[in-house]
Amino acid sequence: MSGLIKSSRAFVLGTALIAGSMTMLSSTHAQAEKILRVGNDGEPQSMDPHFISTVQTSRVSDDMSLGLLTYGPDGQPVPGAAESWTVSDDGMTYTFKIRDHNWSDGTPVTAQDFIAGWQRLLDPALGAEYASLLYIIEGAEDVNTGKDGAKLAATAVDDHTLKVKLTAPAPYFLAQLTHQTAFAIPRHTVEKYGKDWVKPENIVVNGPYKLVEWVPNVHTKLVKNEEFYDAKNVPIDEVIYYAYEDRTAMQNRFRANELDVARDIASEQISWLRDNLSDSLRIAPYAGIYYYAIRTDKEKFADPRVRKALSMAINREAITDAVLKTGELPAYSFVPPGTGNYTEPAYVSWKDLPYGEKVAEAKKLMAEAGYGPDNPLKFTLR
Template sequence: MSLMRTKWHAALLLGSLLIGASPALAEAVFHRGNSGEPQTLDSAHVSVDIEAFVLKDLFEGLTIYSADGKIVPGAAESWTVSEDGTVYTFKLRENAKWSDGSPVTAEDFVFSAQRVEDPKTAAEYANILYPIKNAEKVNKGEVPVDQLGVKAVDAKTVEYTLERPTPYFPQLMAHMTALPVNKANVEKFGKDYVKPGNMVSNGAFKLEAHIPNDSLTVAKNENYWDAANVKLDKVIFYPSEDDAANIRRFEAKELDTVYHFSSSEIKRLREQYKDQVRVTPALSTYYYSFDTRQEPYSDVRVRQALSMAIDREFLANEIYNGAQLPVYNLVPEGMEGYGKGPVPEWASMSQIDREDKALELMKEAGYGEGGKPLNIEIRYNTNTDHERVATAVADMWKNTFGAKVSLQNSDVSAHYAYLTEGGKFNVARAGWSADYGDPENFLSLMISTNKSFNYGHYNNPEYDALLKQSYDETDPAKRMELMKKAEEMINRDQPIASLMNYANLWLVSDRIKGWEDNAVNEHLSKYLSVAE
């Protein structure tokens, strides 16, 4: 009897172990390709989408984007706007908590906004919150931080007073720069608050581990207000910039998603993986910036000539296989109230006629054949398509002007860090995706006071004055006309050469459920689940 009882207990134990190991009880893990190592996890210093993807899983703003790309309540359950459009009052969720269990308070949002605008923080994206009363003055050190137009009405009510009506303000509150940080956490650890074991966050996930250039793991935050509806246990971000390797890992089922891959692979991948290949038009512009601080790029004729000699149709159709559209202006089409923006006069010329005109301008400026030699370095962030674009543009400039062109690449973090910190260059690849659906978001890149994102240091007082006038204009139609006049100046001065409107390229495995394509390229992991 004793032996039989032992066998019965052993069988029972084995059965329970097998049940415990069943797929139904296995961890739900999303293996997310992220095409680059985040430069930082500090919301005051992030600037690119691969950082935002991580940050927005960890932290939640007052507003967030829904799965289909619409603004919806986040840490705030609701908000109201004053009749004159200058005061926004957000009511925080009563059950909004930080990952350590402490309540999310209005004071956390006051502290976070003041921290971003404090000149001591040197936040690269501080200007995006300039619509807030006194934000620009605070950021420039003209008034103390406590004069910023953000105040805690009570523990769960935060009020923002604006400089002027800003219709897109709820979109700004979903931006990565507006994400809250835990005051006590930051004061305790300083800049080290971003490290695993230190970080306290209020989003659907919390930071578990980070091995630079290998992986970053976030785990479900049990204290998140909507934790009951979060279906993933973990999300592991993989920062590889190697397109071919990422595709191989997707095909081997090691990655559930891949962000950015060589467009030369679109046809093959579509044939094999069909609707797992996602190509979504975006409010984004791919452009080359000229460093206007130094010759010959300080000469508008040289900038115009170099821009005119670029065959955008070739880049879009031959390199990107139609996954991007050739463009000649900065603001992408589709902004509400703006329509299709102005383009340079030469945009309607044939490519041959453009090249002839470009040669005339270059000779007039004293460069090229019979003049000073043109030695150009193109900087770009490591990516197969960016390399192919740079190589093609180099050939165009060599063939048209006899220029000697060299290429220099670096990883995405180093590339943008160099540009935002004011490093000198000749020509640099850049891209901009809409933070909010308003042309101002693109045109503000060229304001002379935008020290972080005006990479080429374009300085035109007339342009700055037009943008300032648009900020003060309350009539929507007149405001749009002012911005179109400003874009006409960009077209004339060519501080940048706009090349293409982006499409977002994703590979999304069939095992990922809840994914929705959207123009703002927002894909919070809280909306997703995995199916084995």
């Protein structure tokens, strides 16, 4: 399969946001070669799952690491490193049965490897950006904030049984375990090499592919992990991720049959793609929010009327319909519509006002806050 994927686009100021969509182009070239050539819209940050915070990097990491759960063909969580699990009646305690499988060097994967991964992520000294995603586990926040006597409520009953207690029932917990923050680490390799454990010559993984080459700003090469528990059903032998900041250049390489998948496109090309590559183009829902973060510690933004006015002044519909044109939705809530295990989002009260009325109200708010033609609000937006 080959394709061109477009990530979601969205803009927000204050509390207004835009949910997105995803697009793809596809062919059959890669299946014949058993090599998948992927255009990735950015250079990987790291091969260490605890230092990943971008979608571009997690695509590579997800090919190499298998969480307790993983994604099925429909995007729903399915058994991964855990072949089964049970949940207590109160929804607070999960017990996972770890399947019999190995790291890529042949060492067995154990329940202790998952606990070690979580403890490493939560170690305040590590400074992991996404550590808070595990706060739903009892004791995780206390460990991460360095409280005395803090202990993570995760226990290895034996090598293949992992018990976890949550702070409260969380229907999203199983899905959360597909994220890189919940991956196990090969303790023996991390202890031996320290931060260098993720170099191609040292890295050990439990997913379908392993890293063999990383040329910064050029490409990352993965090959099939023969120790992967389901290796016989992995049809592609090699995956090469090419780093592209220039979406047009990536699109041109796809058209020249030098790429099988391009993970983003130049928005201004969407009409041409629909007209000329419709058989390859794919558009599917993608949950994401883009927004402007406002420095509320700056005096000019301290007044909530100013922040509300700026948010109301953004013409979201113009951005989604005339600029992006790939199915993005104007965002008037922080949670995208259709989010699993979530009710209808809480929208801003002015969501359905015509844009002209939003602008009029924004001007009124700015005047009340002391801004106008004789005293304009000036700031740098970047």
